[in-house]
Amino acid sequence: MKDINEDIKWAQINKDVLRSMENPRMGYWVAVATCIAMVGCAVLAEIWQYRYGMGYANLNWPHMWDLYIATFIFWIGMSHSGTLLSAILHIIHADWRKPIYRFAEAMTTFSLMTAGLFPLIHLGRLWNMYWVLPYVSDRGIWPNFRSPLVWDAFAIGTYLTSSALFLFIGMIPDLAICRDNARGWRKKLYIALSLGWRGDDRQWRNFRRTYLLMACFLIPLAVSVHSIVSSDFAMSIMPGWHITTFPPYFVAGALYSGCAAIITLFVLLRYFFRFEEYMTLSILEKTCKLTFAIAMVWTYLNLIEFASTWYGHDVAAKEVLLEKFYGPYAPYFWMMMFCGSVMPFALAFRKLRRHIPTMFVVSLFLNLGMWLERWMIVTPTLANAYHPIAFDTMWPSMIQWAIVFGSFGWFGLLFLVFVKVFPSVSMYEVKEMVYHRRTAAGKDPEVVLHHPHRRSDDEPEPSGGTPPPSGTPGLEGA
Amino acid sequence: MKKYKVMGLFSNFREAFNVVEEIGAQKIAGLTVDDITTKSPIEHPEIDEILGQRRSHVPKFTLCGALFGMTFGFLFLASAQATFLVQPQGGKPVVPLPSNIVLTYELLILFGVLFTLTGFLITARMFTKRSSIYSENVGIDQIGIVIEVNENTIEPAKALLKAHKTLEIREEVLK
Structure with missing residues (x-):
């Protein structure tokens, strides 16, 4: 089974991808409506929390974090998919x-944008959020640069900026194709965003080098962020x-949840935009194998963590671990272990x-497992800290659940708008893939070129002026 | 002497490569590979080999950005921390190196990325206006060979393009 149909014409690639931006299946619009409803729930909950205070979120000592x-960590983790x-x-x-x-890559950017909302929501006093910025304050107060929380702000800001630019740079040749085929507001948008791309050798040379350099920056950045x-x-x-x-446990978890989310969105996009030719079963299989490998790394690191706590003679840490095994959060903990370590074995079977x-x-279960993992990191420790006076079992309120639920809608909405406005399959990279695979297989790479205007020897001599008709339909600006 | 840009569009890449090779072999007096620009839907390293060493200067921007980010990052943090001189430090250093390394590292990457982008925009001449000979088919499946010629070389150049089964020739007078 091949990753892609090597006989697909280049003009057809343009046509399919541009069509996807105009004409999705009805399921796409259902997904958009669902996401808007989910965001609506979160907005109502946030207004309530803002109006009446954090008490309604059930956040109180010792459960300041929940x-x-x-969910913030979950979304940061999700962002690692694009980098990987x-x-x-x-x-x-x-x-x-x-x-x-x-x-x-789009997932990376939008999950970071979603994650960035949570520290602000968690602050409660939204109107004071600028206090966390390192500005010259007349009170002489600066953020504590020794604190990992401030490192977080810098790291996530850098990661969001870099990943958004990485996404944008990689899209420029495709935006030029959109520019050449669009009308109306879309044409104006693509003219501005394609930055005058002409596809000449100077641009390709510098583009490739830029993309590689940014990739080299993004890998250590992603590791450092998590x-x-x-x-x-x-x-x-x-x-x-x-x-x-x-740190390695978090990075592995991040890659794991990112891969699981890629499988989910792969299936959805393939259906919404009829991308069966591009998002093939072979590529899905490879993504599944990658996810399985990372799931096993994550499982191993989990076991290492349990073992080091068990044999470490830290009584309090051992108590927390036992509370996870037997305490009130045990069903969620074992659900996490099942989803994170047992479910991935479904990925090991070719038929599945x-x-x-x-x-x-399966990908939804993996995502659930990874979300539970983050919850099981945060809450059991706060419920069983050093002071017995602070032992407490806490369940999130509906306000918290609604905001978490809405964050998925927010991410989904950003993503769905993106794939409607911008090409979600890279046209030039797929062309390169087809070209190089044909060359490597010893086939004539020229066959995949569309030759609607090829001049036969009987035809008159070519002359300047009239451009040949394009084989690609236009984007109507709808 | 008037100067022109002549572009031949090809749907057969091998023919396009042959045009570049023949100009490289100086089949037309007065034309060299330096007069050629290629336009294509994908990158063609095989053409770059014929065109010779056309280096990308983006890495220089990247290096400058990373060094600037590292220096600025550390100085920014240290100068902010210096305001703590008026506050009790409890014996801790005013400018703590281990924790500053983390943020300096982040700023190194941030400015490295920003300078890389700037370098790309400058070296790839991104914002220049598209010429009148631009063809949308270059974004689909055709390759364009653009040759900068003068009154003496325009006709031989056109003849060379036609000899290699160009689909279309476009020309533009350079000011």
Whole structure:
């Protein structure tokens, strides 16, 4: 089974991708409506919390952090998908990533934008949020640069800026194609965003170098971002958090949840935009195998964490671990273990990997497991900290659940708008993939070129002036 | 002497490469590969080999950005921390190196990325206006060979393009 149909014409690639931006299936609009409803729930909950205070979120000592921070970590983790698929696989020349990396990069940007909302929501006093910025204050107060929380702000700001630019740079040649085929407001938008791309050798040379350099920056950046997020916990002295393996554990968890989300969105986009030619079962299989490998790394790091706590003779940390096993949060903990460590074995079977509805359901369970993982990091420790006076079991209120629920709608909405306005499959990269695969297979790469205007020897001599008719339909600006 | 830009569009890449090779072999007096620009839907490293060493200067911007980010980042943090001189530090250093390394690293990357982008925009000449010979088919499946010629070389150049089965020739007078 091939990753892509090597006989697909280049003009057809343009046509299919441009068509996807105009004419999605009805399911797309249902998804948009669902996301808007979810965001509506979150907005109402946030207004309520803003009006009546954080007490309605059930956030109180010792549970100052709960779902908001757990979900913040989840979304930061999700953002690693784009870096993995785009940057790492680009550097190791894994060209099967080409039809799917664009939406993975978009996921990175939008999940970071979603994650960034949670510290603000968690603040409660939204009107004071500018206090966290390092501005010259007449009170002489500056952020504490020794704190991992401030590192978080810098790291996430850098990651969001870099990943958004990485996404944008990688889209420029495709935006030029959109510019050449669009009308109305879309034409104006693409003219501005394509920055005058002409496809000449100077531009390609510098484009490739720029893309590679940015990929090289993004990989250590992604690792540092999640290591820093893990430092929010690991640099405290709280039982269950003060663990040396937290940075790699967080990074593995981030890659895992990112890959699981890629499978979910892969299936949805393939259906919404009729991308069966590009998002092939072979590519889905490869993504599943990658996810399985990362799931096993994550499972191993989990076991290492349990073992080091068990044999570490830290009584309080051991108590927290036992509380996870047997305490009030045990059902969620075991659900996490089931979803995170047992469910991925479904990815090990070829027959299941090739069954799209099964993979969709499995990916949702993997995502659930990864979200539970973050909740199980945050809450059990706060419920069983050092002081017995602070032992407490806390359940999030409906306000918290609504805001967390709405964050998925917010992410979904941003993503769905993006894939409608911008090409979600990279046209030039798919062309390159087809061209190079045909060359490597010893086939004539020229066959995939569309030759609607090829001049036969009987035809008159060519002359300047009239451009040949384009084989690509126009974007109507709808 | 008037100068022109002549572009031949090809749907057969091998023919287009042959045009570049023949100009590289100086089949037309007065024309060299330096007069050629290619336009294509994908990158063609094989053409770059014929065109010779046309280096990208983006990495220089990247290096400058990373060095600037590192220096600025550390100085920014240190100068902010210096305001703590008026506050009790409890014996801790005013400018703590270990924790500053983390943020300096982040700013190194941030400015590295920003300078790389700037370098790309400048070196790729992104904002220049598209010429009248631009063809939308270059974004689909055709390759354009643009040759900068003068009154003496325009006809031989056109003849070369036609000899290699160009689909269309476009020309523009350079000011």
